[in-house]
Amino acid sequence: MRAAVCPGYGAPEVVHIEQRPAPSVEPGQVRVRVNAAAVNFPDVLLIANEYQVSVPPPFVPGSEFAGVVVETAAEGFRVGDRVTGTGMYGAFAEEVVVPAASLSPTPDGIDDRTAAAFGVAYRTAYHTLRSMARVQPGDTLVVLGAGGGVGLAAVQLGVLLGASVTAVASTDEKLEAASSYGATHVVNHRSGKLRDALRGAVPDGAHAVVDPVGGELAEPALRSLRRGGRFVTVGYASGVIPRIPLNLVLVKGIHVLGFHFQDVPADEFDRNETELREHLVGGRIRPHVGAVYPLEETVQALRHVADGRAVGKVLIDLT
Structure with missing residues (x-):
């Protein structure tokens, strides 16, 4: 699979695109074909090793994505399900493997770009x-x-x-x-x-x-x-x-x-999640996507965010 890889800590420009083996799926995990990924400021910090936790390089950055389940070793999801998810890293790739608990079904009528831009x-x-x-x-x-x-x-x-x-x-x-x-x-x-x-x-x-x-x-x-x-x-x-x-x-x-x-107290957390999902599905809110880059331009997408130029969300399109 194609993936954006951080080979060592530094500025966004250290990231490059390469072919990597698809990660294996362990019990409790799900493999997702990524269609859209969102660039967040913590991605820039992880690459620079300036976040509150460190990820040993080499690693694939990217913490937020939307796509389709292509393999599952967990209850609750089937091949073909449309999902959105988060993780510390791994999203800037054609495929990502994450615990099932980090995934949510993408609501009907919500496209992958909107789903990727919405979550975090x-x-x-x-x-x-x-x-x-x-x-x-x-x-x-x-x-x-x-x-x-x-x-x-x-x-x-x-x-x-x-x-x-x-x-x-x-x-x-x-x-x-x-x-x-x-x-x-x-x-x-x-x-x-x-x-x-x-x-x-x-x-x-x-x-x-x-x-x-x-x-x-x-x-x-x-x-x-x-x-x-x-x-x-x-x-x-x-x-x-x-x-x-x-x-x-x-x-x-x-x-x-x-x-x-x-x-957030558990009862309030559930209330907030339900309300927010209803607002999205009901069309009362839509994420503002200010820029979209192909996977080959991941460096430019990261630089866009690092320089404070982002308006709303910056996405990487992997379709």
Whole structure:
């Protein structure tokens, strides 16, 4: 099979395409013919060995995919089933073998590109909004990194949940996308002081902030919260982990939370998953796919994400 391979740690340019033997299927696993794979920022970090876990090279990067089952050694799936799945690595290849538990059926009427673009970003955003930020109709919500995969998903879902969303991003193109999905206010943080811009956008203070970026944007966003507001840190796409003055947390009674799937209470997790799937199947949300590359251009796809140019999701097409 053809696969994108990371032979050693480094920049995206170390990745190359080669022929590799198809991985064997062990009990409890399923082989999937990959039709579409999504590029996520952690893929870039894994290749650079800058993620919180290391994968020994050589390895096939890629953590999110959609395709068709071609072999199974597990209950619950049959050859020919359309599925979407996640894993730490392996998706940037014509075939991937994963535990059955990491797969979900692709809903009828949802194409593989949509399925590949949907899973990680939208599940992260929805669980964050529902169970961490606890967004309610009428709330004001600030979303940092609002042009990226998780950020743009949070904009769409925040609007769907009834919030007034202020989208913060680095380019007008990203802000145009956020506006098209219902953001009430948009802020280009490169155009001036973010603290002043947020004071104008949410003069009474925000109920919640979702931050997948970190870096220098975190503190002014936190300052924009009203008393008792919730600040949810999701990731650090900026590459910089922020240092928050704790006196702000004390004085304003702010709640600072970190998002992990395993921290969502089981009953809420099931509720969130059901609601999100219903929103997708019902056509109330659709992932924004900003760029699609063939497998041969995996390096360009990774560089697109690494450089912060992605608007919504970046995909690799393997059909």
